[in-house]
Amino acid sequence: MVVTEPRVKLECEKLYVFFDATNNVDSVVATDSVRVTQADRRGTCDKAVYTAKMGAIVMTGNAKLMRGRDVVNGDEIKIFVNSEKVICTPGRLVVFPASFEKPKTRPER
Numbered sequence: 001m002v003v004t005e006p007r008v009k010l011e012c013e014k015l016y017v018f019f020d021a022t023n024n025v026d027s028v029v030a031t032d033s034v035r036v037t038q039a040d041r042r043g044t045c046d047k048a049v050y051t052a053k054m055g056a057i058v059m060t061g062n063a064k065l066m067r068g069r070d071v072v073n074g075d076e077i078k079i080f081v082n083s084e085k086v087i088c089t090p091g092r093l094v095v096f097p098a099s100f101e102k103p104k105t106r107p108e109r
Contacts, residue, residue, distance in 0.1 A: 003028065007081045008057065010048065011035040027051045034059070038081065041067050045077070056080045063088075069096040 001015040013032030020026040028050040036043040036057060046061025056078050059065070063077040065086065074091030 001030070003030075007038060008050075009037040010050070010057075011037075012048070025052050036065075036079065038079065041065060041079070041086075043077065043079065050081075055082050070094065 001012050003010040003015065010028070010030050012030035012034045014030070016029040016031075018026045018028070030048045030050075031046065034043075034045045034048045036045070036048055036059065043059055043063070043065040045059035045063040048057050048059045050057045059077040059079070060075065063074050065072045065077050065079070065088070070093075072086070072088050072091050072093045074088035076089050077091070078087040080086070
């Protein structure tokens with residue numbers, strides 16, 4: 001299954017959509033081989049839940065989010081789709097500098 005909207009793309013094996021009383025999307029639950037793409041961020045997990053009211057996707061189960069070479073892994077990663085905000089609890093973050101330069105060596109005396 002593939003769900004695409006202007007801010008995010010969600011791919012998975014199983015997808016469940018829940019509506020509120022006015023027939024608007026309340027939440028979306030994606031399971032099994034979930035892949036989330038938003039701008040330059042790519043994520044994978046076992047389960048992702050998007051809640052419209054909160055404007056966030058909560059990734060759980062082997063959750064991993066990447067941007068370029070930077071990677072964050074955690075039990076739960078919350079992506080706020082309307083901003084750059086991401087919350088990972090607990091997590092492990094690996095960040096690479098944008099441009100890595102070798103340290104300059106001192107000339108010998």
